[in-house]
Amino acid sequence: MDRVIPDLLIWYRQNARDLPWRNTQDPYRIWVSEIILQQTRVEQGKSFYMNFINNFHDFCHIANSPEDSILRVWQGLGYYSRARNMIKTAEIICHDFGGKMPANHKQILSLPGIGAYTAAAIASFAFGLPHAALDGNVRRVGSRFLGLYEVLGSKQSDKIITEYLEQHIPINEAGEFNQALIEIGATVCKPQKPDCHSCPLSKQCVAYQKNTQNELPVVARKKAPVNSYLDYMWLEADGYTWLTKRDNHGIWKGLYEFPSKTRDAETRNFPFEDWIINPEYASILSVKEYKHQLTHRTIYARLWHLSTSLNNIVNKNEFTRIESVSIEAYPVHRLMLKFIEQKETTTHHD
DNA sequence: AACACGGGGGT
DNA sequence: ACCCCAGTGTT
Structure with missing residues (x-):
């Protein structure tokens, strides 16, 4: 991957969408955006993000507010356990960490509502720590780039992608590297009809070389409602x-x-x-x-x-x-x- | 590993 | 209809 990383970062700086949480290094705002964006499209999350940070300014502000007032701002967004876990995390950070997100991957990962993806995202976006952030986008990009036929999101697939990325992640640009991979997945390496001709990764992409980008990734069958x-x-x-x-x-x-x-x-x-x-x-x-x-x-x-x-x-x-x-x-x-x-x-x- | 957990938008 | 979304916690 080393040969295409400079292309990837250049592409990102030229093509990154202007999103409200991208103009800050504030761990609080990054945390708010990452929780909102869990299983939620960027376009759907924008207004909720603006509303949230306008109503709650820091961790202790959340910790000192009634649960109903946080849920009221979350109303209509879905997956309401995210909001209740945010309250738990805000209380821990306010009472045990002096009101500031710890600059430590293991401690971030221990907080309620923060799993493998979100911990790596906060650690790299806010603190520059070199952890691979595997969301749905990065899993798809990784599956195609490496030509993986393991089921998307399976233990084996995640292990292969994580180890590969953490071996290649640029130590001083971990945050931009992760965001660039997410952005590629969201706007270029889409689930259907990926725009391989405009992808900065294509010259090293296994799926593109073998013309298998339309059969990857392998996705598990969904259960009927x-x-x-x-x-x-x-x-x-x-x-x-x-x-x-x-x-x-x-x-x-x-x-x-x-x-x-x-x-x-x-x-x-x-x-x-x-x-x-x-x-x-x-x-x-x-x-x-x-x-x-x-x-x-x-x-x-x-x-x-x-x-x-x-x-x-x-x-x-x-x-x-x-x-x-x-x-x-x-x-x-x-x-x-x-x-x-x-x-x-x-x-x-x- | 499989399941529960919302709501919306694209095809 | 079906797929997927800047996933996490529980079983």
């Missing part, structure tokens, strides 16, 4: 509505939503008799069906919009009664945003 069926209760009474905070289950942990029950695919009965004292005194404003597609799950949700009086509602500890107008202060998932947004769009219909 499973279906789940839910009834949600959007209950309004005298200007109040009810939410619950998800905690013990897997999905959307820490976010708020309307009270819900799981159901069978074909069930259509009114499911909330035990939450309302006299169902006949509650009016059904609407019943709407929603299909919400996640990566690993398809949710068929039915939203029951109900209206009744306060004294007709069973008091349950797990339900939080809030003023209807204050709902936007609570962090909610995307499906909840779909539920709520219909309110503003149905201000008038015959």
Whole structure:
């Protein structure tokens, strides 16, 4: 690789996208950007990054803020455990490391929410430490450049790529080298139709030499999503509505939503008799069906919009009664945003 | 090694 | 529909 590294670095300096987290060496900002960009496209992450650093200025600021306020900024981005792990990491850095990210790869790697990729990215981008940062881009570039048929992301594949890169990483330009490889993967060595003719690595790329760039990398087959069926209760009474905070289950942990029950695919009965004292005194404003597609799950949700009086509602500890107008202060998932947004769009219909 | 974990955009 | 995204933590 030594022969193409100068070409790679020159290419990067001429072609790097101007991204908001690239104009800083601040480990805090680099950390924020790297967490946001986990399994998230650059274009999707930009506005969340700007919003995040405008609301939270350093590690101790996060550590001293309520969980709901961080989740509220994260709302709609997905993989919410990232935000909760950021709080844990911010607390550790604020209390044990004097409020500053340690300039040490092993200590960075030990922090919650920071795995092999993110630790190497922070270590190299912020501190110039020579660790290979293998994300999806670099794995693909490495697989093609070295002509690997090991399954992408497998132990063997990662080991080969990591050892190769750390053997060749320029000791004084580790950060730029890693960013350049990521940039090549994102903009040139794309999953489909790579632009090999404009790639600074092509003259040493095994796949390009053998014309196998379209059959590499070898990717494991994905699992089909499973279906789940839910009834949600959007209950309004005298200007109040009810939410619950998800905690013990897997999905959307820490976010708020309307009270819900799981159901069978074909069930259509009114499911909330035990939450309302006299169902006949509650009016059904609407019943709407929603299909919400996640990566690993398809949710068929039915939203029951109900209206009744306060004294007709069973008091349950797990339900939080809030003023209807204050709902936007609570962090909610995307499906909840779909539920709520219909309110503003149905201000008038015959 | 396999799985759970969101949401969005490209083809 | 299916793929993939500046992946991590748990089982």
